[in-house]
Each structure stands twice: as C-alpha cells, then as structure tokens.
Amino acid sequence: MSDFAAASSPERAEQSAPAVGEVPVLEVRHLGRSLRLGSEELEILQDISFSIPPGEFVTLMGPSGSGKSTLLGCITGLDNPSSGQVLLNGVDVSKMRESQLAGIRNRTVGMVFQAFNLIPTLTARENVEVPLYAGRWRGSPSARAIELLGLVGLSHRLEHRPSQLSGGEQQRVAIARALATEPPLVVADEPTGNLAATQGKEILELLWDLRQRMGTTFVIATHDSTIAGYATRMLQISDGQLVGDHPGPRAGAR
Numbered sequence: 001m002s003d004f005a006a007a008s009s010p011e012r013a014e015q016s017a018p019a020v021g022e023v024p025v026l027e028v029r030h031l032g033r034s035l036r037l038g039s040e041e042l043e044i045l046q047d048i049s050f051s052i053p054p055g056e057f058v059t060l061m062g063p064s065g066s067g068k069s070t071l072l073g074c075i076t077g078l079d080n081p082s083s084g085q086v087l088l089n090g091v092d093v094s095k096m097r098e099s100q101l102a103g104i105r106n107r108t109v110g111m112v113f114q115a116f117n118l119i120p121t122l123t124a125r126e127n128v129e130v131p132l133y134a135g136r137w138r139g140s141p142s143a144r145a146i147e148l149l150g151l152v153g154l155s156h157r158l159e160h161r162p163s164q165l166s167g168g169e170q171q172r173v174a175i176a177r178a179l180a181t182e183p184p185l186v187v188a189d190e191p192t193g194n195l196a197a198t199q200g201k202e203i204l205e206l207l208w209d210l211r212q213r214m215g216t217t218f219v220i221a222t223h224d225s226t227i228a229g230y231a232t233r234m235l236q237i238s239d240g241q242l243v244g245d246h247p248g249p250r251a252g253a254r
C-alpha cells in the first residue's frame with residue numbers, strides 16, 4: 001500500500017475522526033487544483049482529503065513547491081479549487097459566491113503570512129481594527145484591538161507603524177489581526193520563516209498559548225522542525241498529494 005493510500009485508509013480516518021456530533025472546523029474533500037500553462041495542464045494539488053476537529057494544532061509540511069501555500073489559499077478563499085470541496089465549520093464554501101463568502105471568511109478563518117502583510121500606513125491598533133470594521137464587529141473595534149494587542153504582548157506598541165516594529169512584533173500584530181473576529185480557525189503560512197530562531201520560538205509559544213486560552217484551531221504550513229514539535233496532528237504533502245496524516249508529539253494535549 002502506498003503512503004498516500006495508507007494515509008487515507010479507513011483505519012487512519014477512524015483515528016482522526018471527530019467525536020460524534022462534533023462538526024469539524026475544517027474539512028477538505030477530494031480537493032484538486034490545476035492550472036493551464038500554455039498547452040500544459042499543471043496539477044498542483046490532487047485529491048486531497050482530511051478533516052480537522054476543533055482545537056487541533058496542525059502542521060502542514062512538505063518540500064518547497066509541494067503545494068502547501070496553494071492548499072492554504074484554497075482553504076482561505078484566496079485561491080479557488082478546480083475540484084472538490086472545502087467546508088468551514090460544516091459550511092461548503094467552495095461554490096459560494098464572493099459576496100456570501102466574504103462574511104463567512106471574515107468570521108471563520110484568520111490568516112497569518114510569512115511576510116506579515118500589515119498595512120504600512122496604519123498603526124498596530126489600526127491594522128487589527130481592519131477586519132473588525134470589515135466584519136461589522138458588534139463592539140468597539142478600537143477597544144477590541146487594544147485587548148488583542150495586550151494578549152500578544154504589545155500594549156506598549158499600539159500606535160507604532162509596522163516600520164517602527166521588529167519582525168517578531170510585526171508578526172504579533174498580524175496574529176492579533178487574524179484573531180480579531182474570534183475565528184475558530186487560523187491558517188498560517190510559514191509564520192516564523194522571516195524571523196530569527198528565538199523570535200520564531202516566541203511566536204510559536206504565543207500561538208500555542210492562544211490555542212489553550214481561546215480554543216482556536218491552527219493549521220500551519222512550515223519547514224521548521226521546531227514547529228512540528230508542537231503539533232497535535234501532522235499533515236505531510238508531497239508533489240501535490242497528501243502522503244501523511246499522523247498524530248503529532250502533542251496529540252491529545254489540552
């Protein structure tokens with residue numbers, strides 16, 4: 001049996017199946033992504049299926065070019081699958097119209113990127129407020145942003161702009177922004193990739209702490225083996241296929 005067949009075998013599915021009645025935060029069903037490049041059809045992702053119950057800290061690992069960012073893009077809606085389905089909290093978002101999708105995305109999935117992607121002309125507080133205004137947050141966006149920046153240890157940097165912050169601090173702002181609307185799922189693409197090792201470790205500790213405190217589910221694409229040490233679940237992708245789906249070193253950790 002190939003690794004891929006083993007990964008998707010009924011035994012494996014049973015091991016990682018959510019408890020009865022529990023809706024997975026994220027479910028990916030037979031997802032494919034292909035691109036036409038000249039006369040060639042490029043298969044970037046092929047028949048990827050997995051299901052993530054709430055509270056998991058998932059790492060997505062694989063060689064450069066294996067399709068990690070493309071998969072995260074299909075999950076967050078930055079990219080469109082060519083086939084298959086993506087369900088966020090049980091809602092199939094793969095065929096939704098953009099107008100419907102924007103609101104659902106704003107409430108159900110936060111994103112963290114390698115290069116932080118903060119708006120350079122806005123302060124830390126204003127960057128965190130952006131998704132709150134877009135999602136019509138019920139309370140004061142400013143109060144919520146200040147609360148979140150406190151949570152990530154940046155109460156003393158509220159009015160700094162990104163260029164006035166260190167890399168680690170910028171990533172903390174990006175994490176606060178991703179968590180602003182209380183999404184059950186946060187997806188991160190190489191969140192420590194632009195940071196020195198000690199800063200990266202601090203960011204990781206922060207993500208783990210936020211999972212403990214808020215119950216947020218994380219899916220993190222990475223090459224960093226330190227991150228893998230925190231995983232409750234490990235997905236492995238190679239050449240656009242899911243070749244591994246295993247419990248991580250912290251499986252079962254509360």
Ligand SMILES: Nc1ncnc2c1ncn2[C@@H]1O[C@H](COP(=O)(O)OP(=O)(O)OP(=O)(O)O)[C@@H](O)[C@H]1O
Nearest residue numbers: 035037042044062063064065066067068069070071
């Ligand atoms: N717009 C595009 N046009 C053509 N090929 C693309 C496009 N986007 C991605 N690819 C190809 O798809 C494959 C997967 O890319 P992807 O960025 O998802 O990989 P990755 O696993 O995130 O890699 P890395 O670890 O380097 O970030 C690569 O071979 C890439 O060249």
Ligand SMILES: [Mg+2]
Nearest residue numbers: 068069070189
């Ligand atoms: Mg990538």
